[in-house]
Amino acid sequence: xxxxxxxxxxxxxxxxxxxxxxxxxxxxxxxxxxxxxxxxxxxxxxxxxxxxxxxxxxxxxxxxxxxxxxxxxxxxxxxxxxxxxxxxxxxxxxxxxxxxxxxxxxxxxxxxxxxxxxxxxxxxxxxxxxxxxxxxxxxxxxxxxxxxxxxxxxxxxxxxxxxxxxxxxxxxxxxxxxxxxxxxxxxxxxxxxxxxxxxxxxxxxxxxxxxxxxxxxxxxxxxxxxxxxxxxxxxxxxxxxxxxxxxxxxxxxxxxxxxxxxxxxxxxxxxxxxxxxxxxxxxxxxxxxxxxxxxxxxxxxxxxxxxxxxxxxxxxxxxxxxxxxxxxxxxxxxxxxxxxxxxxxxxxxxxxxxxxxxxxxxxxxxxxxxxxxxxxxxxxxxxxxxxxxxxxxxxxxxxxxxxxxxxxxxxxxxxxxxxxxxxxxxxxxxxxxxxxxxxxxxxxxxxxxxxxxxx
Ligand code: NAP
Numbered sequence: 001x002x003x004x005x006x007x008x009x010x011x012x013x014x015x016x017x018x019x020x021x022x023x024x025x026x027x028x029x030x031x032x033x034x035x036x037x038x039x040x041x042x043x044x045x046x047x048x049x050x051x052x053x054x055x056x057x058x059x060x061x062x063x064x065x066x067x068x069x070x071x072x073x074x075x076x077x078x079x080x081x082x083x084x085x086x087x088x089x090x091x092x093x094x095x096x097x098x099x100x101x102x103x104x105x106x107x108x109x110x111x112x113x114x115x116x117x118x119x120x121x122x123x124x125x126x127x128x129x130x131x132x133x134x135x136x137x138x139x140x141x142x143x144x145x146x147x148x149x150x151x152x153x154x155x156x157x158x159x160x161x162x163x164x165x166x167x168x169x170x171x172x173x174x175x176x177x178x179x180x181x182x183x184x185x186x187x188x189x190x191x192x193x194x195x196x197x198x199x200x201x202x203x204x205x206x207x208x209x210x211x212x213x214x215x216x217x218x219x220x221x222x223x224x225x226x227x228x229x230x231x232x233x234x235x236x237x238x239x240x241x242x243x244x245x246x247x248x249x250x251x252x253x254x255x256x257x258x259x260x261x262x263x264x265x266x267x268x269x270x271x272x273x274x275x276x277x278x279x280x281x282x283x284x285x286x287x288x289x290x291x292x293x294x295x296x297x298x299x300x301x302x303x304x305x306x307x308x309x310x311x312x313x314x315x316x317x318x319x320x321x322x323x324x325x326x327x328x329x330x331x332x333x334x335x336x337x338x339x340x341x342x343x344x345x346x347x348x349x350x351x352x353x354x355x356x357x358x359x360x361x362x363x364x365x366x367x368x369x370x371x372x373x374x375x376x377x378x379x380x381x382x383x384x385x386x387x388x389x390x391x392x393x394x395x396x397x398x399x400x401x402x403x404x405x406x407x408x409x410x411x412x413x414x415x416x417x418x419x420x421x422x423x424x425x426x427x428x429x430x431x432x433x434x435x436x437x438x439x440x441x442x443x444x445x446x447x448x449x450x451x452x453x454x455x
Pocket of ligand 1: 128130189206207214228432
């Protein structure tokens with residue numbers, strides 16, 4: 001029997017191991033999800049709201065347990081893990097409060113006696129999810145999908161299988177019927193078989209570009225809709241009128257939050273030439289002052305990366321960038337200690353063609369880029385295969401807004417780090433993926449937008 005083995009990235013010790021599902025067990029769970037859908041789609045919005053409020057309470061009641069589980073399985077600091085669980089509860093309540101509006105029929109004036117657009121659930125949705133926000137990423141998909149009347153099956157990242165099981169239990173404890181939300185503990189090479197299953201009507205994947213390409217091509221072959229939330233290398237333009245203390249605070253938190261492993265983290269800082277040296281001086285002081293350590297210690301600013309292999313890949317990208325002419329300002333050395341630790345690192349003077357400019361650095365490494373003026377800064381920011389988030393840091397919000405409108409990304413924020421918010425759609429363009437999550441745009445991705453005409 002194949003097993004999923006969980007390793008604590010802070011200690012490199014085994015936490016637990018779980019048997020993977022066999023092909024027939026996975027098929028049987030998908031059949032249950034399909035069976036459940038036949039009744040679940042007929043439940044009233046108010047019945048769903050009652051259960052969703054219970055799920056929110058379960059997140060509140062189990063905050064400490066869930067947070068510790070996330071920290072031990074993927075290394076995020078305990079304070080940020082608690083915030084993640086609070087955000088899950090918030091999302092449940094947001095959809096409970098707003099579902100009536102989000103899926104309300106749109107009346108359309110035509111020559112008909114009555115014509116309108118209505119939104120109906122599709123069936124069983126497969127979600128392939130990453131480890132970096134092991135509770136929230138799943139909830140961001142599952143809560144709207146289930147509130148819309150769909151059922152969901154989850155293929156979670158292998159290293160956070162404890163969190164995946166906790167999520168399935170949470171839905172059950174809240175009173176959702178068996179099959180509304182189901183965890184499939186399967187390997188990534190078993191995903192193809194799930195997508196091919198006739199009961200699966202659509203697929204959402206949050207993860208890397210290679211995983212997205214693979215899943216989308218299989219789904220395409222079977223004509224099943226996909227939503228892809230992939231990687232990013234978000235550029236933040238720091239203008240010459242920016243408050244540098246604020247800019248470097250944002251840059252430090254942006255690059256070290258979640259131990260540097262957030263899709264929408266600020267990764268490239270495009271800084272105007274007149275403030276470039278001063279930005280680097282202040283930024284270096286702050287990155288060096290941030291404490292790396294045990295993620296369960298309340299005083300730790302950032303912990304280990306999620307896995308040793310991911311840390312080693314990041315280090316290779318750093319070394320490659322330096323070999324290509326990038327300047328190592330601080331960090332850049334693997335510490336001699338147990339755990340997937342990597343120090344806060346700054347690479348400066350990066351230009352297109354260098355690894356640290358072109359690729360996503362999914363860890364605590366910042367890429368700093370010099371631009372001679374505003375126009376060049378916009379060109380450099382947009383010179384990327386990715387288009388997830390982006391930002392402008394400036395003392396003039398109007399100037400910031402004009403630039404934000406020209407950045408090629410799904411989200412562009414002025415004087416604030418991009419963060420997902422259920423009131424606004426979230427997603428990317430270019431190789432950061434397609435489709436949206438959250439807000440009315442997200443919930444409707446997995447609904448049949450249906451026209452009704454009464455002559
Ligand atoms: P990953 O390796 O692509 O894994 C994501 C999920 O896909 C996991 O469940 C993984 O399963 C599965 N998977 C991997 N290869 C697959 C394949 N060929 N077919 C089917 N499933 C496959 O990504 P990650 O390292 O966990 O996450 C980091 C990446 O995700 C970064 O690029 C980050 O920017 C991106 N991300 C994007 C968003 C967003 O909202 N846009 C949010 C978070 C993260 P196993 O664990 O079993 O391999």
